Every structure is written in structure tokens, then in C-alpha cells.
Amino acid sequence: MLLGAWLGPRIKVPAPLVQLALGLCVGFIPPVREIHLPSEAVLVLFLPALLFWESLTTSLREIRRDLRGILILSTLLVVASAFGVAGIGVALGLGWGAALILGAALAPTDATAVGAMARSLPHRNMTILRAESLVNDGTALVVYSIAVGAAVGHIAYTGWQITGLVALAYVGGGVIGVAAGWLGTLILRRLADPIVNNTALLVIPFVAFLAAELIHASGVIAVVIAGLILSQTGPRASTPQSRQQTFAFWSLVSSILNGALFVLIGIEAQSAVRAVPNPEIPALIALTVLAWVAIIVIRFVFQMVTVTLIRLLDRRPSQRARRMSHRARVVSAMAGFRGAISLAVALAVPATLSGRAEIIFVAAGVVILTLAVQGVLLPPVVRWAGFAPDTTLDDELAAAQHAAADEALLAIPQLAAQLNVPDEVRDHLLEEYREHLDVMNASAHGEDQALAAREQDDTALRLALLERKRDAMIRLRDDGQIDDTTLRIMQTRLDREALRLSQPELLE
Known part of the structure; x- marks a missing residue:
């Protein structure tokens, strides 16, 4: 097998x-x-x-x-x-x-x-x-x-x-x-x-x-x-x-x-x-x-x-x-x-x-x-x-991602008020979602290749940083500063973040 x-x-x-x-x-x-x-x-x-x-x-x-x-x-x-x-x-x-x-x-x-x-x-x-x-x-x-x-x-x-x-x-x-x-x-x-x-x-x-x-x-x-x-x-x-x-x-x-x-x-x-x-x-x-x-x-x-x-x-x-x-x-x-x-x-x-x-x-x-x-x-x-x-599945996936981001963007002010989130946190998250929607729109219409390339570079850098973090955790374990349980917990968190960043590639 x-x-x-x-x-x-x-x-x-x-x-x-x-x-x-x-x-x-x-x-x-x-x-x-x-x-x-x-x-x-x-x-x-x-x-x-x-x-x-x-x-x-x-x-x-x-x-x-x-x-x-x-x-x-x-x-x-x-x-x-x-x-x-x-x-x-x-x-x-x-x-x-x-x-x-x-x-x-x-x-x-x-x-x-x-x-x-x-x-x-x-x-x-x-x-x-x-x-x-x-x-x-x-x-x-x-x-x-x-x-x-x-x-x-x-x-x-x-x-x-x-x-x-x-x-x-x-x-x-x-x-x-x-x-x-x-x-x-x-x-x-x-x-x-x-x-x-x-x-x-x-x-x-x-x-x-x-x-x-x-x-x-x-x-x-x-x-x-x-x-x-x-x-x-x-x-x-x-x-x-x-x-x-x-x-x-x-x-x-x-x-x-x-x-x-x-x-x-x-x-x-x-x-x-x-x-x-x-x-x-x-x-x-x-x-x-x-x-x-x-x-x-x-x-x-x-x-x-x-x-x-x-x-x-x-x-x-x-x-x-x-x-x-x-x-x-x-x-x-x-x-x-x-x-x-x-x-x-x-x-x-x-x-x-x-x-x-x-x-x-x-x-x-x-x-x-x-x-x-x-x-x-x-x-x-x-x-x-x-x-x-x-392209049915790809089109529906893009539409679903766009709808989810739109819904989140509209809900951020109301949810921030309910949760008493500071204005600077709310505005930072709003800016992130707007940039995310701009990238999706650019990819969907074949426009603004520079924006899409910047998003790819950002993802690549984040994934590379996660690898460095993982190496640091393993080194701490090998040096006896943390035990295997701590390493597993940290590695699980890093893996989840890596999967989130690389999700489009995984879906393909």
C-alpha cells in the first residue's frame, strides 16, 4: 500500500x-x-x-x-x-x-x-x-x-x-x-x-x-x-x-x-x-x-x-x-x-x-x-x-470568500461596539479586511498585479517566519529549556497558522 x-x-x-x-x-x-x-x-x-x-x-x-x-x-x-x-x-x-x-x-x-x-x-x-x-x-x-x-x-x-x-x-x-x-x-x-x-x-x-x-x-x-x-x-x-x-x-x-x-x-x-x-x-x-x-x-x-x-x-x-x-x-x-x-x-x-x-x-x-x-x-x-x-468550483469558492469577507467587514463596527473593542483595534481590523477584499477583487478581474504580488510576498514571508519559529521551539526543546509537551502545543499553534496562510494552495 x-x-x-x-x-x-x-x-x-x-x-x-x-x-x-x-x-x-x-x-x-x-x-x-x-x-x-x-x-x-x-x-x-x-x-x-x-x-x-x-x-x-x-x-x-x-x-x-x-x-x-x-x-x-x-x-x-x-x-x-x-x-x-x-x-x-x-x-x-x-x-x-x-x-x-x-x-x-x-x-x-x-x-x-x-x-x-x-x-x-x-x-x-x-x-x-x-x-x-x-x-x-x-x-x-x-x-x-x-x-x-x-x-x-x-x-x-x-x-x-x-x-x-x-x-x-x-x-x-x-x-x-x-x-x-x-x-x-x-x-x-x-x-x-x-x-x-x-x-x-x-x-x-x-x-x-x-x-x-x-x-x-x-x-x-x-x-x-x-x-x-x-x-x-x-x-x-x-x-x-x-x-x-x-x-x-x-x-x-x-x-x-x-x-x-x-x-x-x-x-x-x-x-x-x-x-x-x-x-x-x-x-x-x-x-x-x-x-x-x-x-x-x-x-x-x-x-x-x-x-x-x-x-x-x-x-x-x-x-x-x-x-x-x-x-x-x-x-x-x-x-x-x-x-x-x-x-x-x-x-x-x-x-x-x-x-x-x-x-x-x-x-x-x-x-x-x-x-x-x-x-x-x-x-x-x-x-x-x-x-x-x-471553473464552477473555483468560481463558487471565490464568490463564497468574497461574501464572507463582505459580511465580516459590515459586522466589524457592530461587533466591536458589543465587545467594547478599542477604536484603534477596530480600525486596524477594518483596514486588513479592506486590503483583503482589494486583493480578491484584483485577482478576480486580473487587475492590479502589483497588489496581488504584494499579498503573495506577504504570505511567503509569514510562512518563512513560522518555520524560523518552529526551528526555535525545537532548539529550545533540544537544549532542555522546554519539554516535549510545550513543543507540541507551540507546534500545533504554528501549524494552524501555516494552514490558514497556505489554505488556497491546499485547496488546489
Whole structure:
């Protein structure tokens, strides 16, 4: 994991691909072959944590704008992909039950893989893809449950039973997600201590997931809904210290979990190859390639058909404003990565099912192909698509900073009077805010480069002074004049000031 994360940027290859390759390599070491990726670990440990962080950092406004398309992609496309892959499996010799289970495993895009591999996409395209990946796992797991029940339990589902299972998965998961988000907000508002606050935040996705699974609803939907609710209530439900700790903790945890999944996929692929008889491998490789091609083609054709129908039926100006080019459909088809969820579903197949080893082999192979081939092809495809520069996020960030500074400038006289602040302090702060607004205005309009350059020089000097202060604190500690506790407190204060000064660079 560490080597892949370090090496990837240096050889200009996405870190997940390097971690996957390293997992394949270490799979040749005999003791490592005993390491396996339990499906329960993915579904109960990795999945809630990763989906929760993805939902906390996904724009709810963007989801509302493209909700119809996201729902269609996360439900109907999953079903179409599952049955399309199942048809290919049956044609190449798999039983119908095993083929449908394979289709259910390969149908959903993976939020982890999408977040790691599709960062070159424009903001709106990335948001749609992430939102789809957050929801479609729930649909795929319902299809998987039905397929396993029919193949292993020999259950003859009626149309009403299937409808009931789908309704329970989505409605039940949604209700529990709303309850978890609401209760979580109430709890977080009452926890001022950053450690306790973030411990509660860590518990929420697992409680939501397990509660939903207990009633056979979709734990995925519950976690996503809870995360989206907390993304809206969180800014008012926690303290600045808690939010800083939340971002640092979840960024680290999600990075570790993502890296672990990609390495384990590589190791598990080794086990998948060894689990099938050698004479079957050529046919399974053919099935793997055909299934991989099928999910790309089905995704592209499905989007073209649904978009055409929507444009015929909905001619509102708002709908016209949301339209994308056909090249965007090609990009979306190429960005439909499969990942650990597909492999976890395959590994969860009961051992009594005939064809289990073949399902795992094909699922692992398709995951590797989507990550390795599509991951390499996606950047040139994005360049070919010719997307217009997406400055939405930068524009909104600049507007938000300007609005915050304007609000502060207007509030300074009133707040200074309420707090009995001396006039010279008030005037000094007013002057600082006016200069700050002048710099922002100059940067926004490309004017007064000297003013902007002076601000940059001021920031550079302040950061350099902070380094000198830090060196002085370390020297005092080394000389025995202060102890380590004092050093840590001072270093924390200096680090906060450095982060404040360098925040624009960090955001970029």
C-alpha cells in the first residue's frame, strides 16, 4: 500500500493500479497466498466507512439537479447490465443461476474505484458518477439476493415478491438512513469534545448499515442517506476543532481502506486463478473479456437510449440546459469502473453453488481489466471528449470568500461596539479586511498585479517566519529549556497558522 501510494505519482500511473499490480506480485509469495479478502469484511467494514465518506463529500445540490438520471443509472442500468452479462455467461456454458449471480456482481460501478481513478473528469460528470456508484450497490445486492435464492434455495419468486424485496431495500434503507442522519445530528450537536464527536460520527455509518441489514433492507442506501443528511447538518452540528479532525481522520482512513482493497484484489486474483482447473482457464478468460466488453457497451447504449427518450419527452428549457454531448456518454462508459464490491459479492456466493470458482475468476478478471485498461484509457478519452474548462468550483469558492469577507467587514463596527473593542483595534481590523477584499477583487478581474504580488510576498514571508519559529521551539526543546509537551502545543499553534496562510494552495 505504502509503496504503491508513493510510487504511483512518480511514474505518472494512478496509485490504485500500482497497488493492484503489487498485490498480484506478492500473491506469488506462498505465505501471502493464505491471505484472503472475506466478503463480510468488505460488506460490513470497508463498505459503510467508504460510502459514508463519499456521501459526506458529495454535493447534494448536484445530486438534486441530476436526480432523474442518477436514479435511472443506479437501478435500470444495473438490471440491464446484470442480465446482459448473465446472457453471455449462459451462452458460454454457465448455469442460469450462476450466470445471473455473476451479472449481479459485475453490474454496479464501484464508488471507491471511481473516486480514485476518475479524478480527471469535470466536476458535474464526476458528481453524477459518484452518486450513481453510491446507490447502485443497493440494486445489485437485491438482484444478487434474488439470484442466490433461486439458484441455491430453489425459490420461485413471483413478480410481487421481487417488487416487495426492491421496495423493502430502498424504502426501508431510506427510512433507516433518515433516522440515522437525524439522530446523528442530535447527538453531534451535544458533543463539544472533538474526540467524542468524531467517535460518534465514526459509529453512525455502521449503525445505519447493520440496522438496515437486520430488517433485510439496503444497508448501502441507509449509509448514503445518513451521510447526505449529515453533509447538510454537519456545518451546524460540530465545532471547528471537530471538523478539522473529521477531515484529517477520514481522509487517512479512506486512503488506507482504498489501498488495502486494491492490494487485496490483486492477491485474491491469484487465488481465483489457482481455484479453477487449468483446462477451463482459456474459456474463462474468453468469458472475462466478453463480460468486460459487455458492461462497457451496455452502459453506453443504455445511456444513449435513455437520453434520447428523455429529450423526446422532456423539452423544458431546464432540461435543455442540463444536456451533455454524446462524447460525454463515451467518457461515462469508460469511467464505469468495477472494484471491491464486485469481488466481495462473488466471494459471498455459497460454497454449495456449482460454478462458484468460475464466478470469482471472472469477477476478479473483469475488475482488473476495468482498472488496468479503462484506467489507462480514461485520461486520453477525457481529452478527446473536449470538455469545456470547468471553473464552477473555483468560481463558487471565490464568490463564497468574497461574501464572507463582505459580511465580516459590515459586522466589524457592530461587533466591536458589543465587545467594547478599542477604536484603534477596530480600525486596524477594518483596514486588513479592506486590503483583503482589494486583493480578491484584483485577482478576480486580473487587475492590479502589483497588489496581488504584494499579498503573495506577504504570505511567503509569514510562512518563512513560522518555520524560523518552529526551528526555535525545537532548539529550545533540544537544549532542555522546554519539554516535549510545550513543543507540541507551540507546534500545533504554528501549524494552524501555516494552514490558514497556505489554505488556497491546499485547496488546489
